[in-house]
Amino acid sequence: MNRIITLCTIMLIAALLVPFPVIAAKKGAGAFNGDTSSGRRTSAVLGEMKHWSTPDYTRISLELDRDTTWEVHELGGGSSRKPGRIYIDLKRTRMGSGVKDITIGDGLLKGARVGQYRPDVVRVVLDVENIKDYKVFPLSDPARLVIDVRGERPAEISRLEPTISASPDKSSIIKREEKGAVAEKKLKLPRKVNISKIRRIVVDPGHGGHDPGAVGQNGTQEKDVVLAIGLKLRDLLKEELGVDVVMTRSADVFIPLEERTAIANKVGADLFVSVHANAAANRAVSGIETYYLNLAKTDKVARLAAKENGTSLEKVSVLQAILFDLMANYKLNDSARLADEVQKTLHRKIKDTYADVKNHGVKQGPFYVLVGASMPSILVETAFVSNPQEEARLKEAPYQDMTAEGICEGIRSYINGLK
Ligand SMILES: [Zn+2]
Numbered sequence: 001m002n003r004i005i006t007l008c009t010i011m012l013i014a015a016l017l018v019p020f021p022v023i024a025a026k027k028g029a030g031a032f033n034g035d036t037s038s039g040r041r042t043s044a045v046l047g048e049m050k051h052w053s054t055p056d057y058t059r060i061s062l063e064l065d066r067d068t069t070w071e072v073h074e075l076g077g078g079s080s081r082k083p084g085r086i087y088i089d090l091k092r093t094r095m096g097s098g099v100k101d102i103t104i105g106d107g108l109l110k111g112a113r114v115g116q117y118r119p120d121v122v123r124v125v126l127d128v129e130n131i132k133d134y135k136v137f138p139l140s141d142p143a144r145l146v147i148d149v150r151g152e153r154p155a156e157i158s159r160l161e162p163t164i165s166a167s168p169d170k171s172s173i174i175k176r177e178e179k180g181a182v183a184e185k186k187l188k189l190p191r192k193v194n195i196s197k198i199r200r201i202v203v204d205p206g207h208g209g210h211d212p213g214a215v216g217q218n219g220t221q222e223k224d225v226v227l228a229i230g231l232k233l234r235d236l237l238k239e240e241l242g243v244d245v246v247m248t249r250s251a252d253v254f255i256p257l258e259e260r261t262a263i264a265n266k267v268g269a270d271l272f273v274s275v276h277a278n279a280a281a282n283r284a285v286s287g288i289e290t291y292y293l294n295l296a297k298t299d300k301v302a303r304l305a306a307k308e309n310g311t312s313l314e315k316v317s318v319l320q321a322i323l324f325d326l327m328a329n330y331k332l333n334d335s336a337r338l339a340d341e342v343q344k345t346l347h348r349k350i351k352d353t354y355a356d357v358k359n360h361g362v363k364q365g366p367f368y369v370l371v372g373a374s375m376p377s378i379l380v381e382t383a384f385v386s387n388p389q390e391e392a393r394l395k396e397a398p399y400q401d402m403t404a405e406g407i408c409e410g411i412r413s414y415i416n417g418l419k
Contacts, residue, residue, distance in 0.1 A: 051102055059148050068143070201269060204264075205247070206222060265373065285387060
């Protein structure tokens with residue numbers, strides 16, 4: 001009940017604060033720049049329709065070659081008040097040759113159909129099976145429209161109480177049940193006590209492939225150092241905490257931001273940790289900071305979010321405007337606590353060797369990669385690759401080890417705090 005009230009309050013606040021609430025709402029219209037009056041522009045092309053799906057959650061990404069405007073409509077689902085069909089009209093858009101209907105059949109959506117409804121309108125129809133909620137929101141550079149669909153069963157219950165789920169990912173559940181059963185027997189704890197609330201962690205090394213991330217003056221690329229740290233973190237989490245770890249990438253490949261969160265939701269992760277290296281125009285700036293998802297409180301943070309999102313400051317303000325609505329499922333308090341623990345232990349760890357390391361603390365920002373995550377999720381800016389001294393450190397294996405250890409210790413403190 002409490003949760004319902006909180007949700008309603010958030011929606012109310014969102015309705016009061018958001019200047020154009022329809023942009024990410026259910027029925028309504030939206031534009032990538034918040035302006036629907038674009039006159040002389042050429043058509044966008046819908047190049048691909050991708051999806052990631054679980055029994056709790058489905059994300060569909062409509063990939064476009066430029067920003068466009070859209071409208072969302074619902075058609076009734078018989079006796080219930082829920083929609084039987086949701087359709088999205090992409091204005092001034094043509095269908096690319098590679099776009100095909102997709103069959104989903106995950107219990108939430110039967111599938112998604114796509115067609116050139118009018119010469120300048122592409123219509124995407126979602127055939128609904130049984131859903132609780134959905135959100136439509138834009139991401140930019142490249143332009144894509146993301147549709148997040150959530151199911152009836154709360155994600156928490158489906159993850160922690162696998163026996164009650166209807167038709168979930170069986171292999172992972174069996175694995176977890178076995179693991180849980182053994183641990184519980186050993187410690188002779190009553191069944192109700194959840195000794196391992198955190199069983200699976202997704203580690204997300206930022207950028208990759210054609211996206212180098214920030215680049216230092218000596219050519220160090222963020223994508224390489226955060227991959228090295230991420231892989232070390234994976235090994236530590238497995239060894240030290242005995243958790244299952246899923247990497248969004250374990251090689252130098254490009255993974256779109258919306259796919260990273262989708263992976264975390266798809267594998268039923270209990271925590272999501274995105275690892276990055278910072279950059280600033282002023283090369284003297286150095287230090288560590290950790291973020292969770294929320295509105296940017298300063299221009300500096302908004303600029304960093306634009307950089308990490310691979311987009312402009314203007315597009316970040318579009319995301320800011322719709323963020324309240326998108327955050328309905330975000331574990332805000334848990335994410336803040338996870339960020340706090342990780343920032344504290346990471347700074348302490350580095351400070352042991354480099355006494356002068358700056359602690360910029362925990363901050364909030366609108367990072368694409370955290371949008372839609374159903375578990376506590378943070379983004380760690382491990383050091384400034386733009387600072388020559390930290391650039392040199394970031395390349396060294398001992399520093400990477402230290403960083404991975406600091407993050408791992410923070411996650412351990414967070415888990416211990418749950419007990
Ligand atoms: Zn980054």
